[in-house]
Amino acid sequence: MNFEKYPFEKLNELLEGIIPNEEYALSVLTIGEPKFETPQFIQDKLKETTSSLQKYPSTIGEPFLRESMINFVKARFDITLHMSQIVPSFGTREVLFNFPQFALFDKKNPVIAFTNPFYQIYEGAAIASRAEVIHIDLTKENGFKANLSDEDLKRCDLVILNFPNNPTSASMSKADLGEWVKKALEFDFILVNDECYSEIYFDEATKPASLLEASIFVGNNSFKNVLVMNSISKRSSAPGLRSGFIAGDADILKEYLQYRTYVGCASPVPLQEAAAVAWNDQEHVAGFRKIYKKNFEIANEILGTPIPEATFYIWLEVKDELEFTKNLYKEKNVKVLPGSFLGRNGLGKGYIRIALVENEEKTREVLTRLKDFING
Template sequence: MNPYIKSLHPYPFEKLADLLSDIAPHPEKELIKLTIGEPQHAAPEFVKDCLAANLNGISKYPLTKGEPALSEAIAQWCRNRFSLQSLDPKTQVIPVTGTREALFAITQTLIDSKGNDLIISPNPFYQIYEGAGILAGADLHFLSCDANSNYQINYKEVPDAIWERCKLLFVCSPNNPTGSLTSLEDYAFLIEKAKMFHFTLVADECYSEIYFDESQKPLGLLEACQKLGHLDYHNCLVFHSLSKRSNLPGLRSGFVAGDANILKAFLLYRTYQGCAMPPHHQTASILAWQDEEHVLQNRNLYRKKFKAVIDILAPVMPISHPEAAFYLWPKTAMDDETFCRELYQQESVLVLPGRYLARTVNGFNPGNDHVRMALVANEEDCIEAAQRIKRFILNNTKTQ
């Protein structure tokens, strides 16, 4: 057995199940879950119609590289969305079966399991970054993003000894769970460091289309490359998905784009790994990437929910509107695990303790005394959940 498997941490939702194993939600209130970042808005009807009309695709083996028409649709979307002068669909784009497996797979491609390689990750973070690193045999170096730094990472504090060992740096922008964005200044710094120390920037951008101001779209890594004159995208990769953008998490459809040399090696790896997107999923994905109206409607739904929920919660807890993504990351007046357990018992609302999404480094866990709330349910349920959380906070404040 792979010895690294023993080093994997329990997944956050496994920890949550253990935390709640000896208690039950309030019996007279329907449970509302704000834990999992699984979109609940309706999938576009035209995508479902396309899937149904192209089921004959299951009779064919899909190409690992994907159909040329899909790669072209993705490249065109990237050029439009991020104002790119060029992106070659033949060499700089690979469709993937969702970003989860692709983020894991790129780590196996880039890391020398027999070396002294190191991965830099934000903290808190999406658990795949850590798990992929552990199973690749790399060391992990976590960079805290907490309230003291307005949930931004100070990359300039990282010593050269760390950069020298780094082979892969994960950027999550918009960030899960904080909702913060990586600036052009930070990307400029990271691109220069990547050139100097020969590591790869891996930008997880799967929340890039959930934002709140149409005039302020989140900056992407390839867009930053364009602005900085880094036109070959050397050492830079972006990962995108239709899951959040188009409410299609079950379609398992995304892409990787950027450095052609890295993608050539990544395609070879995937030829053996065997994760190829089904043909009818590819056909439906083309339509999804070519349509923006359903994405705008999706954003408008999130805007309404965030305004309503924040208006309810702001008077009783420190809470701020994220720059993007669909999470709230408020601080709690009590221990985050206690907050989660008591809220579950008293109000039948389920949130995720922040410590489960982060690691303790030098005695400090940046997720402590935070909870993650995913505003993915319908507006009515999100408002009801917020009202219950407010009541819970007021009731428990009185008893302290």
């Protein structure tokens, strides 16, 4: 398999040999990893349950874990899922990689479409599936919203959306997502939304909709052909727990669960215990949202960037993203990610991605550095 180099490997190569300004401490704004301590109650649960390491974890996950995920979906989206409609995963990265291989295995000439720019696992999954790729281009001109012609959709076997979006921070309304559900039914393709940033929002009135909500909105109450993925990594500042799920069409999930018994990526029971208390609690997530919102307010004050509806990314337009990245590192010891490393066919060119995952003090200091560099 000929996989593209990962964006962070490309970044290391781009910056190789550059000696940064030692007047400043290194600040890394490249990776979407929250820099906040995992809440103590989650850590405590993990410590309390280490004795269950003596047990092999089941592929389907313990009932208490699935129930906690179902509780989350009910509390957040007012949707009641059955046990057959949700499968826990070891984070969402593994399921984003192996689900397309499962879904496309029996297709003679498989076709997958996904948003562009993108989380590179989508492309890796396409390569592993030997699938033809159709890019759903997100541009400033289309408001970074997903759209694809009927001619292309008729060819698709699987479509992966990602809203709220990494890296552009764009969101799509329930009505707009509902149009995608209609197309999935009309042209009989599997529609997935990667919703890992659904809980990093800043206004209750405009909080992101789930594709599951959109499915019900257009009358697809059984979620036929519709699936979502979500994770506690961002919402709970707990990426190390590797707790996610895939939910929706029970018929698809029944077969996918059988496939997963061979994958061998069941979560250890202590991790499930800790993840369950995280999924069941909404208060700590609200606390993290306040921090991220404050970071965007600081960015708006210093850089003039708008506050998005969701995510913790700034998709900043620059003249030359590669030169910008190299010179920023050299002069201010700040690492950002060139947008062209996240897209194909020219998408992402002229942008950098900034992850606002530090505390208020560090965010203000490094964005001031960034502003001084821009004003240079």
